[in-house]
């Protein structure tokens with residue numbers, strides 16, 4: 001096919017821009033052929049670029065050459081059109097598109113490039129994700145992908161503007177570094193020059209941002225790629241983007257305000273209003289009430305603990321803890337709905353489920369038959385149930401058999417997990433989750449350590465550079481499980497979108513925390529020696545946070561899948577289907593690196 005050259009022609013407009021007001025203008029547009037319709041003497045081309053579509057008409061009589069070329073074009077050919085904007089006749093106006101009142105009558109058509117028949121029509125929204133990822137460059141031509149990547153761009157600009165306004169400086173930190181402390185596996189890069197040695201890709205810039213504070217940078221941020229080699233996690237990416245933030249002489253509430261105002265600006269980009277200040281919940285409260293440290297606060301369902309008299313426990317055959325949740329105005333719910341909820345409850349780690357309804361004429365339930373009206377009435381009163389409410393009960397029946405059920409998980413942990421799952425299931429089933437609205441919260445006072453039953457030792461719940469609360473310092477050695485950290489998470493509609501902490505800035509405390517984590521001085525030195533040295537040269541109090549940028553943009557875009565806001569994502573099993581990476585390499589490369597595949 002004979003192709004034309006663009007030469008010195010410049011686009012006068014983009015394809016989504018032309019309106020009635022442009023009628024009479026001579027324009028030059030260029031883009032992709034979205035669709036072509038051949039009516040004999042007239043050939044219509046829908047010309048697409050990132051702004052939209054314009055209908056182009058090629059008339060055999062008035063511009064035979066353009067008509068002849070139009071005959072040859074196919075979807076995804078690249079063309080340029082020089083022509084006149086004309087008003088469409090009333091019966092051909094297309095109200096579906098902003099350019100629907102006009103069309104461009106081609107004088108000249110330039111064939112700039114041809115295209116193979118694409119594996120899917122760019123306008124087809126039902127293409128399987130695997131195919132979309134394999135041909136991502138075609139997928140990117142879709143208006144949805146265009147909008148989301150442009151939203152991401154605007155979000156990044158808003159972050160930079162906001163952080164700059166608050167005195168934060170963007171500093172780049174290395175990608176080729178040493179292992180960093182976020183608790184996942186590292187991606188390693190073998191060194192050619194230093195055989196047998198490896199760089200690690202950063203799981204986060206944690207140590208560098210703390211070193212920047214020691215270095216007097218005062219306030220740092222970075223929109224930065226992080227790398228974590230985790231096992232199959234459906235909605236995680238091996239490389240992902242964080243808004244990483246650190247400040248010297250931090251005051252937690254001041255940091256919170258900076259972040260809240262950032263959220264306000266980001267969500268304003270999608271026309272949403274954010275109510276601040278965000279509520280604070282302690283980690284313990286979140287688990288007790290919602291069974292989750294990232295609770296969805298868009299609806300009210302809350303668990304409360306019920307104290308059952310021994311005689312009632314005996315009749316109900318429950319040994320362990322029991323919680324109750326009032327579901328307002330749901331007493332009319334059908335039996336089959338409740339059966340399905342019961343089936344769900346059985347799939348959770350709890351092993352006892354029951355419910356009662358507060359009908360007009362009093363309580364209706366099967367538990368009442370077992371334990372009597374008085375016991376059920378007192379239960380109802382304890383959760384504040386009123387006429388018309390449904391009350392769900394969840395508990396651990398069998399403490400004795402616990403060891404063989406789920407090794408390691410205590411009755412409390414099982415009930416917590418189950419109550420979180422059942423709350424979300426009930427909210428979904430009863431359609432209590434509001435379709436819109438942004439419900440932020442800070443979760444604070446996390447435990448400092450988490451006990452690893454398998455390894456029989458404590459791990460840092462956040463990371464080992466997180467400061468314990470001042471008042472808990474004395475428990476570091478005697479009762480590590482009771483030590484709370486100055487750590488916080490930001491949650492939004494049931495997703496964790498950020499986390500951070502006030503850090504340890506004193507060498508002596510850092511050493512005690514390493515010890516509590518079962519690390520000897522030598523082990524700590526071997527891993528973080530450079531950082532421990534730096535801590536000794538006048539480290540200011542400091543603290544920060546990292547926000548999950550992919551997740552935030554996905555939520556802004558109303559997408560549950562973060563791949564929808566990443567230009568070239570990997571699959572859940574960390575494969576790039578387009579580049580086919582990871583891939584084997586030339587044996588010579590391995591040889592140079594001194595690496596042998598086992």
Ligand code: ASP
Nearest residue numbers: 204206500501544545546
């Ligand atoms: N480095 C932490 C993370 O990536 C965030 C922080 O503590 O600032 O989760």
